[in-house]
Amino acid sequence: MKVCKFGGTSVASAEQIKKVAAIVGEDTKRKIVVVSAPGKRFNDDIKVTDLLIKLAEASLSTGETEKELQAVVDRYADIAKGLGLDEHIVNIIEEDLRGRLTINRDNRDLFVDQLKASGEDNNAKLIAAYFSSIGMEAEYVNPKEAGLIVSDEPGRARALPEAYENLSNLRDRKGIVVFPGFFGYSRDGVMMTFARGGSDITGSILAAAVNAELYENFTDVDSVFAANPKVVDSPVEIKRMTYREMRELSYAGFSVFHDEALMPAFQRSVPVCIKNTNNPSAEGTMIVAEREYSKSPVIGIAADGGFSTIYVSKYLMNRELGFGRRLLQILEDEYISYEHTPSGIDDLSVIVRSHQLTPEKEARIISRCREELLVDDVYVEHHFAMVVLVGEGMHNTRGLTARATTAISRVGANIEMINQGSSEVSLVFGIQEKDTESVLKELYKEFFSTSAVLGV
Template identity: 50%
Template structure:
C-alpha cells in the first residue's frame, strides 16, 4: 500500500486536480491520498488558507465578512465549474463556514482552527466526489472518521498514540480514500490544526497508521536539492537521504518537507519519496532510515537560515561550578525560550536561539542572568545566520571541516562560531547574515562542482 500527499500547488485548480487524480488512479497500490487546500494558481495569487485567515480576522474584529466568505466559495466554484461538476457542494461549504462562525465566534482560537481546516476539508470532499464521477469509487474520510486524535492546543496539534489503532482500520476499505490534511480532532471534539504545512504531518501519520510500504509526497519540484536553487545555480537533486539528515536540513531552512512529519515515519522506518506532480516519471528523492555512503555523497546538503541571536556568557572556572548551565537554562525556561545550539569552552558558553523568542524580553533575560549567575562578562549579538553542512559519515572523512573553513576563508567570510553536534552528521557555522548566500555558494561549489 502507498499513501500519497499532494501540496497546495498540486491542487490549485481543475487542471492540476486532473493530474493529481491521474497519478492516484494509475496504480492499485495507491489507496489513500491526503490533500492540501488549493494553493496559488499564479505568482500573485492568494492561497485559500490565507483567504480563510482573512475571513477569521474580519469575524474576530466584528467587521463585515461577507465579501471574504464569497471569495472563498468562489475559489471552489471555479474548480467545480472547470471540472463540469454540479454545484451542490458549494452550498454545503458555505453552510459549514456559517456554522463555525455562529458557534465559535466567542472562542477565537477555536474559530481560527475550524476555519483554517476548511481549506483542506472542502478540497478533499470535492476531489473524492469528482474521482467517483470519473469511475473510480472514492470515499471522503474526515480526520475524525480516520481516527486522527490530537492534543487540544490550538494551532499546535500533536497526534496521540491511540490514533494509530483506529487508523489501521482504513486498510479494510475497498474504495480509494481521500483525507484532508492539516488537522485532527481533540478528545474535546474540537478541530485542531497542525503547524503550518501540516498536511505533510497528516500524510506521515496515516502512512504509519496503515503500515504503508511507501509514503509518496508530491510537490512542485522533482526531489530535494542539495542547496537552495534560488541561491545556487542548478544544484544537484539528492537521490537518497536519511531521516536524520532530512531533519537537520529541514530545521535549517529546507522547506520541501515538514520536519515534524519525519517523527511518525522514523519509528516504523517507512520510506518517503519526494516527487513532482508535473513530472511524476522523475525518480525524486527517497528519505530512508539508512543509505549507502561513499566519498562523493558524504555531504547530503548545505543550508543556511537567518534570524538568530547569540548570548555569550563568560565566567572564570565555570567548568567547576556545578549547575551553572542549569541556572542559565532555567532563566530561559522562565521566559518560555528554547535554544537551538550551545557551543561551549572551559569558561564560556554561547547560547544560540531564534531572535523572535527574545525580542521583547531581551533586557529582562540579560538582567536575570547577571543577577542569578554572577557572570564575568555577558553580551548579546543579533543578525546571526546559521550555515549547516549535513551528511552521514562526515566524521569518517579526514578534512571535512577544513574543506568548509578553507572555502569560507577564501571568500573572506568571517566565522563567528563553529559547532559539531554529538550526532556527527552536521557541522554548524555561525556567520553574519550579509554573508549567508555567499557562504552557501562557496561551500556548495567546493563540494559539488
C-alpha cells in the same frame, strides 16, 4: 498500499487536481490521498489559507465577513467549475464556513485555527467529489471520524498512540480515502492543528498507521537538491538519502519536506519518496533508513536565517553547579526553545529563533541573568544564519571541517560558531545573515564541483 500527499501547489486549481486524479488512478496501490488547502496558482496569487486568515481577522475585528467569505467561496467555486462539478459541493463548503464563523471565539487562536483548517477539510471534500464524478471509487474521511487523536497543543499537536491504532482501520476501507491534512482532534473533541508542514505530518502519520509500503509526498519539484536552486545554479539532485539526512536539511531550511513530518514514517520504517505532481514520471528522491555511500561525504548543504544569540559570561562558570540549567529555565519561563548551546569554560551562548524574542523578553532575560546568575556580562545579538553540511559519510572523512572553514574564509565571512552533533551527520556554522548566499555558493563549489567529487 501507498499513502500519497499532495501539497498546496498540487491542488491549487482544477487543472492541477486533474493531474492528481491521473496520478492516483494509474496505481491501484494508492489508496489513501492526503491533501492540502489550495495553494498559489501563480506567483502573485493568494493561498486559500491566507484568505481564511483574512476571514478570521475580519470576523474578530468587525464581524463584517461577507467580502472575505465570498473570496474563499469563489476560489472553491472556480475549482469546482473547472472540474465540471455542480453547485452542490460549493454550497456544502459555504455552509461549513458559515458554521465555523459561529464558533465560540473566547480562545482567539483556536477560532483562527478552526477557519484555517477548513482549507484542507473542504478541499478534501471537493477532491473526493471530483474523483467520484469521474468514476473513481472514493470517499472523504474526516480526521475525527477516523480517530486521529492528538495532544492538546494548539498549533503544534502530536498524534497520540491510540491514533495509530484507530487509523490502521483505514486499510479496510473500499476505494480511495481522501483525507484532509493539517489537523486532528484532542481526546475532548477539540480540533488541534499541527506545526508548519502540517499536511506532511498527516501523511506521515497515516503511512505509519496503515504500515504503508511507501509514502509519496507530491510537490512541485522533481527531487530534493543538494542546495537551494534559487541560490546555486543547477544543483545536483539527491536520489537517495536517509531519514537523518533529510531531518537535518529540513531543519536548516529545506522547504521541500518539513523536519517534524519525518518522525512517524521513521519510527515505522516507511520509505518516503518526494515526487513532482507536474512530472510524475521523474524518479524523485527516496528517503530510507540506510543508503550506500557516495564519493562525496556531503549529500546536501542548507542555510536558514532568523537566529539570535544570547551571550553569557561569568568567571569560573564551569565550577558552578546548575548554571546551565538555571539559564535555560529563564528561557523556558519566557516560552523560548533553544537550537544550539556552544560554550567555553567561562562563557555560554544560547542560539534561538529570533521570532521568539521581543524587546520586552530580551530585557527580562538580561535582567534575570544579572540578578539571579550574577553574570559578568550578558547581551543579545541578532541577524545570524546557520549553514549546515549534511551527510552520513562525514564521520569517516578527515579534513572536512578544514575544507569547509577554508571555503567560508574565501568569501570573507566570519564564523561565529561551529557545532557538530555526536552522530556527525551534520556540521553547523553560524555566520552573519548578510553572508548566507555567498557562503552557500562557495561551500557548494567546494564539495560538489567535479574536481571535489572526484578528489582531484
